[in-house]
Amino acid sequence: MEISEAYEFFQNIPKIKLKFGTLVEVGLGYLKVGTPATVLSGGEAQRIKISKELQKITKGETLYILDEPTTGLHSVDIENLIKVLQKLVDNGNSMIIIEHNLDLIKVADYIIDLGPGAGTEGGKIIAMGSPSEIKENEHSITGQYLSGKKYISIPQIRRKAKDGRYLSLSGATGNNLQNVSTKIPLGTFTAVTGVSGSGKSTFVLHTLYRALNLMINKTITKNMPKPFKGIQGYEYLDKIIDIDQSPIGRTPRSNPATYSGAFTVIREWFVNLPDSKARGYKPGRFSFNVKGGRCEACEGDGVITYEMHFLPDVYVQCDVCKGNRYNRETLEIRFKDKNIADVLNMTVDEGVMFFENISSIRDKLLTLQKVGLGYIKIGQQATTLSGGEAQRIKLAKELSKRATGRTIYILDEPTTGLHVHDVKKLLEVLHTFVNKGNTVIVIEHNLDVIKTADWIIDMGPEGGVKGGKIIAEGTPEDVSITNGSYTGEFLKKILSKNISRKSA
Numbered sequence: 001m002e003i004s005e006a007y008e009f010f011q012n013i014p015k016i017k018l019k020f021g022t023l024v025e026v027g028l029g030y031l032k033v034g035t036p037a038t039v040l041s042g043g044e045a046q047r048i049k050i051s052k053e054l055q056k057i058t059k060g061e062t063l064y065i066l067d068e069p070t071t072g073l074h075s076v077d078i079e080n081l082i083k084v085l086q087k088l089v090d091n092g093n094s095m096i097i098i099e100h101n102l103d104l105i106k107v108a109d110y111i112i113d114l115g116p117g118a119g120t121e122g123g124k125i126i127a128m129g130s131p132s133e134i135k136e137n138e139h140s141i142t143g144q145y146l147s148g149k150k151y152i153s154i155p156q157i158r159r160k161a162k163d164g165r166y167l168s169l170s171g172a173t174g175n176n177l178q179n180v181s182t183k184i185p186l187g188t189f190t191a192v193t194g195v196s197g198s199g200k201s202t203f204v205l206h207t208l209y210r211a212l213n214l215m216i217n218k219t220i221t222k223n224m225p226k227p228f229k230g231i232q233g234y235e236y237l238d239k240i241i242d243i244d245q246s247p248i249g250r251t252p253r254s255n256p257a258t259y260s261g262a263f264t265v266i267r268e269w270f271v272n273l274p275d276s277k278a279r280g281y282k283p284g285r286f287s288f289n290v291k292g293g294r295c296e297a298c299e300g301d302g303v304i305t306y307e308m309h310f311l312p313d314v315y316v317q318c319d320v321c322k323g324n325r326y327n328r329e330t331l332e333i334r335f336k337d338k339n340i341a342d343v344l345n346m347t348v349d350e351g352v353m354f355f356e357n358i359s360s361i362r363d364k365l366l367t368l369q370k371v372g373l374g375y376i377k378i379g380q381q382a383t384t385l386s387g388g389e390a391q392r393i394k395l396a397k398e399l400s401k402r403a404t405g406r407t408i409y410i411l412d413e414p415t416t417g418l419h420v421h422d423v424k425k426l427l428e429v430l431h432t433f434v435n436k437g438n439t440v441i442v443i444e445h446n447l448d449v450i451k452t453a454d455w456i457i458d459m460g461p462e463g464g465v466k467g468g469k470i471i472a473e474g475t476p477e478d479v480s481i482t483n484g485s486y487t488g489e490f491l492k493k494i495l496s497k498n499i500s501r502k503s504a
Contacts, residue, residue, distance in 0.1 A: 162187025174226020197463025
């Protein structure tokens with residue numbers, strides 16, 4: 001049974017009703033009672049823990065610490081979550097939440113705002129106080145978004161299907177989908193929305209993406225598409241790219257420079273320096289992957305890996321090269337008094353300045369800067385990057401490629417872990433793809449993203465067996481006046497604010 005069904009089923013058994021009731025309260029009614037823990041998302045696991053706490057009767061005994069509890073939640077679920085969290089605090093407990101969602105930040109009693117930037121440019125407390133005090137603090141970017149001084153604007157014009165072309169999918173019945181059929185306008189930015197468990201991932205990732213992969217790439221994999229009856233319009237596309245949050249590499253040798261292609265041009269630059277030529281060095285001298293220039297103690301990783309078998313691997317800095325990855329002879333080659341290890345240790349922002357007159361390197365680094373990753377190290381080990389950072393590195397790589405105008409990009413909740421200011425940068429990149437004639441489809445809950453879309457496909461009405469239908473489709477304005485759409489209800493408030501902002 002789904003948890004919501006079990007809650008109804010056990011109405012007359014108070015102890016069981018309480019346990020299922022708290023799970024429904026935190027928005028998990030769509031999950032099956034016997035769902036294996038291994039398939040739960042981080043946000044779902046966190047909410048199960050919250051539901052367990054709701055079953056306890058505590059008075060001021062507990063400090064709760066939550067890391068981005070709104071991840072993966074629709075605005076209606078966030079409203080419910082806020083009520084649940086306030087219930088725990090009203091019982092006399094304390095709560096510290098790491099969060100980007102402005103709706104949750106607004107109801108906090110006290111805010112500690114960190115910054116001013118990220119990485120080496122952050123680490124300071126910029127502002128402290130109540131939401132109203134933070135709004136007045138001119139040094140706080142969070143405060144400026146809370147007060148409305150800064151905001152993500154709504155496009156004046158919604159794009160229409162390029163040349164009147166659409167991608168059509170019909171008769172999708174995978175998981176909880178109830179014979180779903182829809183058309184996606186090509187050459188536009190489409191947001192697929194709906195409450196948790198409404199069928200968004202099944203529709204976009206497990207059906208549409210896999211079907212396109214089969215049709216365009218002629219790739220037969222074990223991950224075949226979920227059942228559907230027909231697909232049309234794929235002949236207008238030449239490439240499909242799923243930009244997910246999986247790691248860019250699974251070893252410390254992978255990093256933003258290697259993945260984006262920046263490392264190839266950096267190595268070429270060092271090979272062509274006079275000292276390198278005098279010593280007869282070739283590009284392999286500056287590679288982690290071949291013997292010659294790398295530190296052999298760690299084989300160019302900069303760390304020694306200890307396999308823990310049933311636990312995550314442990315990485316310890318290499319004693320020989322002290323994390324530099326190269327041997328002494330290689331590190332003697334310098335450009336502007338910096339060796340290649342120094343360059344890899346620079347942030348992307350520092351690298352853009354350092355190579356300002358070398359366009360082949362600067363341009364590669366600029367794409368990383370455009371997606372809001374100026375703070376990460378050029379050679380930062382892939383194993384230390386978050387899923388959101390990995391996703392934006394993939395975006396940067398796509399940004400550096402020559403556009404065909406016939407590519408379709410698919411992203412699953414790209415705003416996860418992003419401050420609203422970073423969301424603004426991300427949207428600039430995604431709309432750049434569309435402005436070049438390509439198509440972007442995002443699964444998203446963030447209203448700042450949804451309101452900028454050209455087209456919305458809203459799924460629901462609820463999660464699980466009560467979902468799997470298309471509730472509304474059209475422009476944000478169309479969806480905002482559709483009865484029965486939770487997304488539409490929240491959009492209506494935002495679009496009306498925009499009208500008042502224009503008139504002001």
